[in-house]
Amino acid sequence: MSLNFRSMFVLAAAAILLGGCATPVQQRIDLADNYFLSSKAKGGKVGVVMAELPKPDTAFPGANCLLCLGVANGMHSALNKEVQTFSTAELKPLPLDVVALLKKRGLDVVLIDEPLKIDALPDLDARGAANKSRKNFTSLKTKYNVDRLFVVHFTALGVWRSYSAYVPTDPPKAVVVGNASLIDLSTHSLEWHLPVNVSRTAVGDWDEAPNFPGLTNAYYQVLETGMDLIKKPFLQ
Template identity: 35%
Template sequence: MKNLLRLSFAVIFTALVGCATPQPPVPLDQQFYTAEDKKVGLMLEAPEAPDLALEGNIGLLDYAIIAAATSSLSEHFEKQNLNEFLAVAEELSSSLEKDGLTVVRLEVPEEAPKLAKFKDPDSKDQTYYASRDHRGLVAEHGVDYLLKLKATRAGLARPYYGFVPTDDPRAVFDVHGELIDLSTNELLWYANISQSAYATGEWDEGPNFPGLTNTYYVVMNKARQDVVNALARKSDIDNIALNEVEGNAAEEESSAAESEE
């Protein structure tokens, strides 16, 4: 009976959690770039290595069968790296410091800090706040903003029904990011970035799986670039777009001239 009660409570709790309103995306507040002599604490978190994520309706016994069938693929991807994503720290530091901000690299704590819940002072407006109160980090780290980036999924994903795969594996790279104003706990930026792609051609080419491996590095690079673009100053993005347009126009003029000749 006690086990049944525990199971019932777990089901009810899961249903209640599932009904919670998810935090919508928050585009970067460009007022962030008007701050002078401000410090940004940058915290970058990533798994030790890429892995194979299993999706779908999978039983406990199915996992053992899948693990045996995918061992060579899993072992190969565990040897790959996340350097392309980790490089985003230096790229963002350079970009933010160019705009007059100071960047301080913060270590990811071994245990998540126990932060109090934060209540939105006005839930009816379009200003969003972090669910936990981060304001105490000002005194702890001496920073004005906290930029947290976490690679929540890196490697491969494949759906199953039981132990039977229902689709080919695909390369995936997901990043969760948030920028918090530590004076108010306001979210200046909040995003869940996701990139995925199937390998072109045959994927099951062990032991090196070149198609899937190359695709993994492509999607990781795209996810990193999405982070950089999301945090770029709007004028910088406009300049990049303008340069691309001018470059394309110059190429078209050159091609037209060659055709006339």
């Protein structure tokens, strides 16, 4: 019985947290009052980019041993297979939408039309600086001649089900997890940062193999909600 990648990731993340080596979670940072009227907003060019999208998958947080994960995967083999067919195409217009919104607010904006390999960027030592980027984006500043960077980074998509060891504790939920940031590339300070963590259960019975229509609908609904959350602060 094989373990899917997402479940292995959850197990590894739990081990890191227990070991005390986890990076503190970046908290939400709202735009400053009258941000779009400020000289800061009007000056320089903003690049908009989206990180490479993860593949939709299942995860079973709380099934925190290899045997537990094996049992969870075995119980949900049909769901695992279906979730891995879910599309991410609905997210791809988001950078263009952000560009249009920022232009309407009077900013000088350019679309960086290639997926960002964010894990390949060097880390930025932001210890003691809670409002700084965790990655160094200097290479993009130079390559695209931008002064600030609007980064959309989805880290997990798919369906999760909470467990207590071998026992499921909740129905499965469609999830979208990630964040979006507006970064001043001269200092790597965060002018705005929004964690995104949206989940939704199926309406009615979720366990309708092989296509799981309730969870499938919930998945595409959380994608839409996640995108709306990112765009909302920039609407006029």
